[in-house]
Amino acid sequence: MKPLRRRHPHPEIPLVSTADVSFLLLIFFLATTVFQVERGILLGLPVPGAPAVVARADRVARLTVGEDRSLQLDGKPVALGSLKEALRLRLGREPRTLVTVEVHPRAPYDALVQTLDQVKLSGAREIALRTAEGA
Amino acid sequence: MNIRRRAHHHNVIPTASMADIAMLLLIFFMSTTIIRADDSDHVRLPGAVSGEKLLDETAVRVALGSSGTVTLNDAPVAMDDVGAVLGDKLAKNPALLISLHADASAPYERVAYLIEQLKAARAPRVALAVRKRDAR
Numbered sequence: 001m002k003p004l005r006r007r008h009p010h011p012e013i014p015l016v017s018t019a020d021v022s023f024l025l026l027i028f029f030l031a032t033t034v035f036q037v038e039r040g041i042l043l044g045l046p047v048p049g050a051p052a053v054v055a056r057a058d059r060v061a062r063l064t065v066g067e068d069r070s071l072q073l074d075g076k077p078v079a080l081g082s083l084k085e086a087l088r089l090r091l092g093r094e095p096r097t098l099v100t101v102e103v104h105p106r107a108p109y110d111a112l113v114q115t116l117d118q119v120k121l122s123g124a125r126e127i128a129l130r131t132a133e134g135a
Numbered sequence: 136m137n138i139r140r141r142a143h144h145h146n147v148i149p150t151a152s153m154a155d156i157a158m159l160l161l162i163f164f165m166s167t168t169i170i171r172a173d174d175s176d177h178v179r180l181p182g183a184v185s186g187e188k189l190l191d192e193t194a195v196r197v198a199l200g201s202s203g204t205v206t207l208n209d210a211p212v213a214m215d216d217v218g219a220v221l222g223d224k225l226a227k228n229p230a231l232l233i234s235l236h237a238d239a240s241a242p243y244e245r246v247a248y249l250i251e252q253l254k255a256a257r258a259p260r261v262a263l264a265v266r267k268r269d270a271r
Contacts, residue, residue, distance in 0.1 A: 018154070019154030019157065022157045022158050025161050026160050026161045026164065029168060030164065032168075033164060038189040038194075038234060038264055039264070039267055040187065040235075040262030040265055041183060041185065041187070041262065041263045041265060043261045045258060045259070048254060103243045103247075105244035106242050106243070106244065107242070108240050109238065109242070109243055109245075110181040113182075113183055114183070116263070117184055129250075
């Protein structure tokens with residue numbers, strides 16, 4: 001009788017497709033990765049105790065934002081869409097106009113940002129943020 | 136006269152190391168990707184056209200949710216303590232940029248209170264974080 005020979009196969013993990021799998025994963029990450037860049041409106045805050053800014057009355061454009069998002073420029077109602085042009089006209093006459101923005105305490109934060117956005121787009125460089133009395 | 140034989144070079148791009156490069160890139164992307172849900176702190180940023188890119192990696196993120204919750208780099212903090220905590224950070228790095236992520240619907244008085252705290256903490260650089268909005 002012939003004894004049967006036992007086979008000793010070498011156990012191996014098949015690695016042939018590793019490169020393909022890694023390529024697929026790489027394509028997935030390349031396609032889905034978004035390098036997020038934050039955006040913001042930069043403010044320079046005054047140091048506590050610093051003297052208040054004094055400006056001539058005719059150099060100041062007083063902008064108020066109401067609780068209901070309504071806008072007033074020097075006491076006259078103005079629409080958000082036409083604010084940029086109104087300020088541009090003002091800056092054309094007096095380029096160093098100081099724009100003060102006063103927001104009602106209960107107005108939504110979005111109203112402030114929308115207004116600041118339009119002020120910045122108008123080209124105004126001197127902007128002061130005030131809080132309405134009682135805030 | 137001997138005629139020289141022209142050598143025929145086979146122009147082949149070596150691709151043997153492609154798998155290694157792919158693996159390295161894969162490891163890079165896997166280790167740097169942060170899967171982050173935007174609504175984790177329930178902050179819906181207001182849109183703006185004039186927002187500038189904030190490229191400061193060390194910026195401290197102060198978030199104000201619609202419900203009034205305040206987080207500092209995703210860690211909850213009481214609104215009254217924001218100034219004190221930031222004061223410590225600013226003492227170590229006076230040029231620190233503070234990025235204020237306030238919800239669009241948050242009442243302005245809360246934002247103003249936070250800004251007052253930032254002012255008291257002597258924060259020199261503050262940014263009102265916005266999401267990019269296209270000009271109409």
